[in-house]
Amino acid sequence: MTDILTARNIKKTYSSGHRALNGVSISIKKGECVGLAGESGSGKSTLARCLLMLEKLDEGEIFLQDQPLHLMPKKEIRKIRRHMQAVFQNPAAALNPKRKIIDSLMEALDAYPHVNPVYLQDVRDNRELCANRLLEMVGIASRYLYCYPHELSGGQKQRVAIARAISIQPSVIIFDEPTASLDVYTQGKILTLLKELQEQLELSYLFISHDLSAVCFLSERILVMKNGEFVDHFQKDDLFSPHRHPYTKQLSLTW
Numbered sequence: 273m274t275d276i277l278t279a280r281n282i283k284k285t286y287s288s289g290h291r292a293l294n295g296v297s298i299s300i301k302k303g304e305c306v307g308l309a310g311e312s313g314s315g316k317s318t319l320a321r322c323l324l325m326l327e328k329l330d331e332g333e334i335f336l337q338d339q340p341l342h343l344m345p346k347k348e349i350r351k352i353r354r355h356m357q358a359v360f361q362n363p364a365a366a367l368n369p370k371r372k373i374i375d376s377l378m379e380a381l382d383a384y385p386h387v388n389p390v391y392l393q394d395v396r397d398n399r400e401l402c403a404n405r406l407l408e409m410v411g412i413a414s415r416y417l418y419c420y421p422h423e424l425s426g427g428q429k430q431r432v433a434i435a436r437a438i439s440i441q442p443s444v445i446i447f448d449e450p451t452a453s454l455d456v457y458t459q460g461k462i463l464t465l466l467k468e469l470q471e472q473l474e475l476s477y478l479f480i481s482h483d484l485s486a487v488c489f490l491s492e493r494i495l496v497m498k499n500g501e502f503v504d505h506f507q508k509d510d511l512f513s514p515h516r517h518p519y520t521k522q523l524s525l526t527w
């Protein structure tokens with residue numbers, strides 16, 4: 273299957289002198305969910321930001337399909353960014369508190385009027401129907417369309433952020449600890465939603481979490497990061513194999 277996103281030998285050092293990534297390589301295929309686990313500080317978010325080209329790389333290459341992002345000027349990257357969506361930990365920060373849900377939800381579709389995702393084709397010419405369809409896809413009632421973010425729970429806000437991420441049928445979605453700020457019950461609901469969306473819409477995900485059980489729930493292929501390097505790479509079914517890296521075993525013990 274085609275590689276959607278490929279990164280090779282990514283190195284990133286912060287101005288503090290701290291090397292957060294020390295030569296990591298990763299690829300995500302169409303329709304695949306790759307999981308990335310590791311403790312706090314291991315470099316997961318830095319990798320997410322590098323893949324999204326939000327950080328300047330010291331070294332390395334990033335390709336979105338065959339397009340070399342690492343060689344593109346900023347202006348070109350901005351154009352291409354719609355193909356790479358992201359959902360972060362804090363849904364409250366993702367939604368503008370002064371904008372109604374419909375306006376936050378439709379932000380990407382409003383900016384790219386020519387984009388016509390297969391799952392919105394029959395409603396694309398009607399903004400309200402389009403927003404309603406997206407809310408429906410993530411299990412939120414249409415009465416929230418004209419509400420403000422403070423009227424929604426944390427889990428509902430994260431559902432809106434997910435709906436916005438899928439709204440323009442991106443090539444890949446990077447989820448960086450999307451459930452970390454939610455209670456355990458809501459975490460489970462959101463993980464189930466992400467799995468259903470990925471399977472139904474054949475989306476490509478990079479799912480990042482410190483929680484190996486969440487990573488294993490969503491992903492077939494799992495990478496484990498420690499101190500800015502991948503120390504393990506395995507298929508979910510091999511999680512309890514004796515060949516797992518001691519660090520992976522340690523993460524699975526805290527499960």
Ligand SMILES: Nc1ncnc2c1ncn2[C@@H]1O[C@H](COP(=O)(O)OP(=O)(O)OP(=O)(O)O)[C@@H](O)[C@H]1O
Pocket residue numbers: 286287288290291292310311312313314315316317318319482
């Ligand atoms: N802007 C920055 N300037 C300097 N150091 C940073 C910066 N951002 C992150 N770091 C450092 O880089 C290392 C990796 O951080 P990163 O946030 O990527 O890890 P993480 O695995 O995502 O952890 P967490 O889940 O806690 O965010 C850490 O030691 C962190 O302190």
